[in-house]
Amino acid sequence: MLYYIILTQVCGLKCIYCMNEPNPRVMPIHLEVDVEKIRRFISRDPEAVICFYGGDPSMRGDLVRLIMDRVPAKHYVIQTNGVMLHRLGDSYIRRFDTILLSIDGGREVTDYYRGRGVYDKVLDRARYVRSVGFRGDLVARMAVSSKTDIYREVTHLLFLDGLFSHVHWQLDVLWDYPPMQRYSDFDSWLERYNEGVSRLVRLWIREMENGNVLGIAPFKGLMWSMLTGERRRYLRCGSGIDAFAIATDGRILACPIAPEFRFNVVGHIDRDLPENLPGRAVVGEPCRSCSYFDLCGGRCLFTNKTMFWGEDGFHKVCRTVFHLIDELERIRPRVVELVREGIVSLGDIKYPPYTNSVEIIP
Ligand code: SF4
Ligand code: SF4
Secondary structure, three states, rough: EEEEHHHHHHHHOOOOOOOOOOOOOOOOOOOOHHHHHHHHHHHHOOOOOOEEEEEOHHHHHHHHHHHHHHHHOOOOOOOEOOOOOOOOOHHHHHHHOOOEEEOOOHHHHHHHHHOOOHHHHEHHHHHHHHOOOOOEEEEEEEEEEOOOHHHHHHHHHOOOOOOOOOOEEEEEOOOOOOOOOOOOHHHHHHHHHHHHHHHHHHHHHHHHOOOOOOEEEEHHHHHHHHOOOOOOOOOOEEEOOOEEEEEEOOOOOOOOOOOOOHHHHEOOOOOOHHHHHOOOOOOOOOOOOOOHHHHHOOOOOOHHHOOOOHHHHHHHHHHHHHHHHHHHHHHHHHHHHHHHHHHHHHOHHOOOOOOOOOOOOO
């Protein structure tokens, strides 16, 4: 299972869709759980994957190093804005299997959402991790909002000196109230977004004709399921099923982003065992009776439970999922042929290779 460990609520940036507001009433600002307790809890699981999470977990390099030294795991993962990543130490950087760096595309949108100079800083850190010998999966993790041209930003990151192995994105939707506050005309934006996804799908299959499987995480994850017949009747992010978060006070959360919601608190490190946690928080309607559920898996537990944008807003966002799946279904027969002809292999398409915190459905 995947275990997020929330090291701190603190982050050095103030991105417009997050605003970075650490709140000690929700949980302690920094991790207060004894690392030995974490070791005892996680070491029951021989398949453990640890993902450091925040805030920005790189702000607590001391805890990252301590946990990597004391708590065994099959894979180590970190989700970070990158600003402090170089302080972790080269030998620890090399031990990660996946590093997810937050960057929203080109300089213009990244700096607009995240602050001036952030784009250059993140690229500097991406080059740094490669220069010290990191050979793992370097994921460009984008937030996609009103200023994003999805085709432009994804292709920019994909072809950036081969730095990033994968590009993944999450839509800036459904997690705030009032709804759609960062969009002047959400419906038109959605249409443009869907058109951009179609262009990306066309690019993806064109490249595949030459034996090149571009690392577009949502496409790979979904296409793998389509090719293998995998029916994913649970969340692809794994929240509440095979992914849990340890909050700074030791509570166990199904999803790492929402310690303040009761539905999300599924246990405590002092009282529960990992093997007893799955199934305590699961997606409900409208996902369970949706005809796309087998492939979508429910998209997001948090938004399914909170419904901040109401049913109408929720269904609008589902249109992006329908569109993505339909577009990939359209090219599936050609992908099957390309695999059969040996131009690409199934292994090239499989993603993620283990639950690595990439949610797959944007
Ligand atoms: S498409 Fe929408 S309703 Fe259907 S499973 Fe996904 S999130 Fe749920
Ligand atoms: S997709 Fe939703 S439920 Fe899953 S980790 Fe992200 S916010 Fe949490």
